Amino acid sequence: MLPGSGPDAFAGSVDEILAALDQDPVLVEEVMGNGNTESISAELSAKASTSPVPVFVVLTKAPPELTTDNTAEELLTLLHAQSGWDGVWFVSTADIGHTAVAVYGDVAPGIDNAETVLSSALSQATGAANTLIHHDCRHCSASPAADAGLVLDILNTGIPQTYGEQPLSDEQIEAYTTSTWVKPDTQTAFYDRAELPTPGLYAMVATLTAVCVFVAGYRLVQAIGGQGHPRLGTAAADAGRARPARPVDPQVELERARSRAVSAVAKLGRTLERKGDRIDWKRRDIAAACLERAESRTTSDDLLEVVGAEVLADTGLHAIARTEGQYRGCYVDPRHGRAATEASLGGGLHVPVCPTCDRRLTTGAALEPLLERRRFGSRRAYYEGSSVWATTGFGSLGGDWWQEVPR
Numbered sequence: 001m002l003p004g005s006g007p008d009a010f011a012g013s014v015d016e017i018l019a020a021l022d023q024d025p026v027l028v029e030e031v032m033g034n035g036n037t038e039s040i041s042a043e044l045s046a047k048a049s050t051s052p053v054p055v056f057v058v059l060t061k062a063p064p065e066l067t068t069d070n071t072a073e074e075l076l077t078l079l080h081a082q083s084g085w086d087g088v089w090f091v092s093t094a095d096i097g098h099t100a101v102a103v104y105g106d107v108a109p110g111i112d113n114a115e116t117v118l119s120s121a122l123s124q125a126t127g128a129a130n131t132l133i134h135h136d137c138r139h140c141s142a143s144p145a146a147d148a149g150l151v152l153d154i155l156n157t158g159i160p161q162t163y164g165e166q167p168l169s170d171e172q173i174e175a176y177t178t179s180t181w182v183k184p185d186t187q188t189a190f191y192d193r194a195e196l197p198t199p200g201l202y203a204m205v206a207t208l209t210a211v212c213v214f215v216a217g218y219r220l221v222q223a224i225g226g227q228g229h230p231r232l233g234t235a236a237a238d239a240g241r242a243r244p245a246r247p248v249d250p251q252v253e254l255e256r257a258r259s260r261a262v263s264a265v266a267k268l269g270r271t272l273e274r275k276g277d278r279i280d281w282k283r284r285d286i287a288a289a290c291l292e293r294a295e296s297r298t299t300s301d302d303l304l305e306v307v308g309a310e311v312l313a314d315t316g317l318h319a320i321a322r323t324e325g326q327y328r329g330c331y332v333d334p335r336h337g338r339a340a341t342e343a344s345l346g347g348g349l350h351v352p353v354c355p356t357c358d359r360r361l362t363t364g365a366a367l368e369p370l371l372e373r374r375r376f377g378s379r380r381a382y383y384e385g386s387s388v389w390a391t392t393g394f395g396s397l398g399g400d401w402w403q404e405v406p407r
């Protein structure tokens, strides 16, 4: 029992979390439990009890004393530093991309870099679970609790000896496709809300947009890549016109994007406050919806989420400033700024692009798309992925796209 707290009280500080972990190495706070706190907690505890190595699992909201943007990583580091407990640690502090895994001590003799191998195995397992989950629900995904469960399953099954190996059986993966472990479809939840006038239309637009983007993305890859080369980089290299990749440190790139996003979001907040009651409710609602979605993303560690925050802010600012049209950035990389024209991708398909990308498409030069960082270091053009940013082209494809972005 925590000092001075009832059985249902949150462990709100680092000290309280440590006190709770001292009693039970699995801590699942209500806020992370998705309405299934008890069953998740029981299942994770059962899995932890059979782990061959010490494990510590913390699913909580970030304690207020944390000072960095990467709250999961910071909390994990603090908890380990204060406790000195070696083993495998898994910490998640929020729904949007805030999870951290670390291995302290020699928990897996014979494996050179247990933390890297475990992270890679987790990435494989989460990817496999999400593939199954997306089959039933396009906007659903494995929750942080599922990630925790997968880590424990991997430990119980045995950390694989090599990178990139699928560590779990199909049955083990399938267990995470039930509602207990799945982050719900926020889009459906949003459509169910009463204030939305035409949910059917929105759903149709969303579906059409998704189909168009899929086709557009595919065509773009084909157009850029040349015949028979589905991969952008490889194809460009084969064609002898690849630019040397600019060596931007991912952390530097992320922080640059964050600083742009933070200032755009702050500007939207100020502008909405100042002018909100002087514009019509429709535009005000768009700005407010964008602001709400943007604010929670500026602290993310996922580059796409942070860039998305900036685009959401630009979309909100446009809605406040103008009665016509909407903000559309460059489809290839929204950081290029406002799209100036539409470029043909063949087959009658066009996407909005900035002047530089337009020139590159015209001359056949390689594009420099926004890259999605996948676990374990590999990267791909974001539109080759399945994120909400890929399906909406960061809003460049129009429609009420921000409604597809989870809150």
Ligand SMILES: [Zn+2]
Residues within 6 Å of the ligand: 330, 331, 332, 333, 336, 353, 354, 355, 356, 357, 358
């Ligand atoms: Zn561009």
